[in-house]
Amino acid sequence: MAWKEIIILLIGFLTATVMIAQDAGAKKIKKYNKIGKLKVDTTFQTAYLNDFMVPFSEFGDLQNCHIKIKNKKLKTTMAARPNFLSLLLGKKNRRYVIVINSDKNFSGVKLENVPSKARIGLFAHELMHIRDYESRRITGIIERGYQYLSFQGKTKVEHYTDGLTIAAGFGQNLYHWATFVLNDSDACEEYKAFKSEVYMKPVTILTQMEQTY
Ligand SMILES: [Zn+2]
Numbered sequence: 001m002a003w004k005e006i007i008i009l010l011i012g013f014l015t016a017t018v019m020i021a022q023d024a025g026a027k028k029i030k031k032y033n034k035i036g037k038l039k040v041d042t043t044f045q046t047a048y049l050n051d052f053m054v055p056f057s058e059f060g061d062l063q064n065c066h067i068k069i070k071n072k073k074l075k076t077t078m079a080a081r082p083n084f085l086s087l088l089l090g091k092k093n094r095r096y097v098i099v100i101n102s103d104k105n106f107s108g109v110k111l112e113n114v115p116s117k118a119r120i121g122l123f124a125h126e127l128m129h130i131r132d133y134e135s136r137r138i139t140g141i142i143e144r145g146y147q148y149l150s151f152q153g154k155t156k157v158e159h160y161t162d163g164l165t166i167a168a169g170f171g172q173n174l175y176h177w178a179t180f181v182l183n184d185s186d187a188c189e190e191y192k193a194f195k196s197e198v199y200m201k202p203v204t205i206l207t208q209m210e211q212t213y
Pocket of ligand 1: 125126129158161
């Protein structure tokens with residue numbers, strides 16, 4: 001293992017330890033329903049689950065992963081993350097979490113206001129983050145974490161993930177999601193401006209779909 005990889009691992013350990021310590025105070029007992037290897041928070045609405053299953057049922061590779069869906073306060077609508085400690089247990093034992101924002105005062109896009117077609121696009125996008133993590137070794141996943149610390153890095157990762165979503169056949173749904181966020185949602189202007197930079201714009205999605213399909 002190269003020195004660079006060892007240093008990245010050590011920094012990753014420290015970051016995870018701090019995050020776990022912060023999380024421990026806020027932890028409540030949650031109940032989950034199991035669908036194969038998928039674990040779903042019992043408070044996750046059936047309508048959302050039905051939309052989630054549209055892309056998920058197409059992705060055989062991800063059905064073999066340990067994925068948990070849960071609600072939590074976030075600064076975005078939804079996020080997909082690896083469980084850092086599980087990364088140390090080898091690829092077969094990796095755990096992923098898809099978190100849905102439960103913050104009622106969130107000034108961005110709330111999942112409850114998103115139309116079904118757009119919601120499917122967002123779920124497909126989150127699942128592509130997991131496909132991306134699955135293609136990476138532990139150091140590659142930690143590097144993804146660092147890319148998220150800068151605006152440029154974040155933009156690069158999110159555009160790449162949107163590209164994966166289109167390649168996986170969910171371009172139309174992703175287009176619905178992107179147009180909803182920018183044109184029809186009641187998110188504040190600052191949030192919309194941020195989204196239109198970090199993620200693919202609707203016109204870019206259409207252009208890439210023409211080139212792909
Ligand atoms: Zn994303």
